[in-house]
Amino acid sequence: MSLAVVNPMPIQTGQQNAKSMVSIDAVTMSFGSYVAVQDVNLTVADGEFLAIVGPTGCGKSTILNAIAGLLKPASGTVTIDSAPVKGVQNDIGYLFQQDALLPWKTSIENVELGLLFKGVSSAERRERSMNWLAKVGLKGFEHRYPHQLSGGQRKRVQMAQALISGPKVILMDEPFSALDIHTRHLMQNELLRLWQEERRAVVMITHDLEEAIALGDRVAILAAGPRSRVIESFPVELERPRDVAEIKLDPRFMDLYRNIWASLRGEVEKSYERRD
Ligand SMILES: Nc1ncnc2c1ncn2[C@@H]1O[C@H](COP(=O)(O)OP(=O)(O)O)[C@@H](O)[C@H]1O
Numbered sequence: 001m002s003l004a005v006v007n008p009m010p011i012q013t014g015q016q017n018a019k020s021m022v023s024i025d026a027v028t029m030s031f032g033s034y035v036a037v038q039d040v041n042l043t044v045a046d047g048e049f050l051a052i053v054g055p056t057g058c059g060k061s062t063i064l065n066a067i068a069g070l071l072k073p074a075s076g077t078v079t080i081d082s083a084p085v086k087g088v089q090n091d092i093g094y095l096f097q098q099d100a101l102l103p104w105k106t107s108i109e110n111v112e113l114g115l116l117f118k119g120v121s122s123a124e125r126r127e128r129s130m131n132w133l134a135k136v137g138l139k140g141f142e143h144r145y146p147h148q149l150s151g152g153q154r155k156r157v158q159m160a161q162a163l164i165s166g167p168k169v170i171l172m173d174e175p176f177s178a179l180d181i182h183t184r185h186l187m188q189n190e191l192l193r194l195w196q197e198e199r200r201a202v203v204m205i206t207h208d209l210e211e212a213i214a215l216g217d218r219v220a221i222l223a224a225g226p227r228s229r230v231i232e233s234f235p236v237e238l239e240r241p242r243d244v245a246e247i248k249l250d251p252r253f254m255d256l257y258r259n260i261w262a263s264l265r266g267e268v269e270k271s272y273e274r275r276d
Pocket residue numbers: 031034036054055056057058059060061062063225
């Protein structure tokens with residue numbers, strides 16, 4: 001397993017010098033005759049947090065599923081750590097918008113699942129899961145079932161579940177969009193705290209531009225579909241650690257927001273026009 005690259009400087013911004021962890025080369029994704037995304041090129045460095053924004057239906061989840069190996073590109077290649085993606089990947093942590101917890105399993109049993117599939121012994125599974133639940137602030141909640149937890153707590157269990165196996169790449173599909181704004185800020189800060197401890201390559205997709213800027217090292221904009229492509233990519237040179245609620249008040253954040261919105265806005269409008 002490769003360790004995340006940690007910048008020795010106390011103020012960390014981009015990860016320009018790190019090796020490429022995810023590489024998407026000339027990828028086209030189709031569903032029958034419908035071409036959702038066409039000729040997409042993107043790379044994510046090891047330890048880099050890439051946020052992808054684009055209007056609803058433009059192909060964000062489709063791209064994420066191609067990285068995860070759940071969907072096969074019509075053409076082009078995806079590589080992770082220099083190996084071509086063929087079939088479902090094991091080195092990936094996936095965080096979804098929906099609750100992906102098994103309702104009939106407790107927090108700890110849910111967190112243990114990833115390790116179970118990897119053949120880790122039961123004693124080690126238990127110990128590592130206990131540690132991860134403590135790390136996400138759920139000490140004492142190990143034996144609760146999902147319905148006995150709040151939305152934020154369930155999200156914490158999901159984070160532990162996604163991170164426990166030390167994935168090379170973390171994929172996030174609008175992970176916080178179902179939460180109320182305060183819980184969302186809390187979870188975004190939690191995520192940043194965990195990620196700062198051990199930096200991995202992250203690809204997060206979102207339709208929320210504020211979230212993309214607050215969390216990302218870089219924000220890539222997708223065009224409205226069909227045949228969506230990356231239209232522009234903006235580095236976010238705001239120092240870390242960040243507090244997501246605070247950083248939105250920073251004038252540099254607002255400038256960046258204005259710039260990126262100028263590029264994204266037209267795509268959002270197009271996507272509305274195409275809807276009947
Ligand atoms: N399994 C599928 N079959 C047919 N069309 C699909 C399928 N999955 C997604 N699409 C279409 O591809 C486009 C991109 O979808 P998706 O990646 O889910 O968008 P996003 O995540 O950006 O909202 C949409 O127009 C959607 O209707």
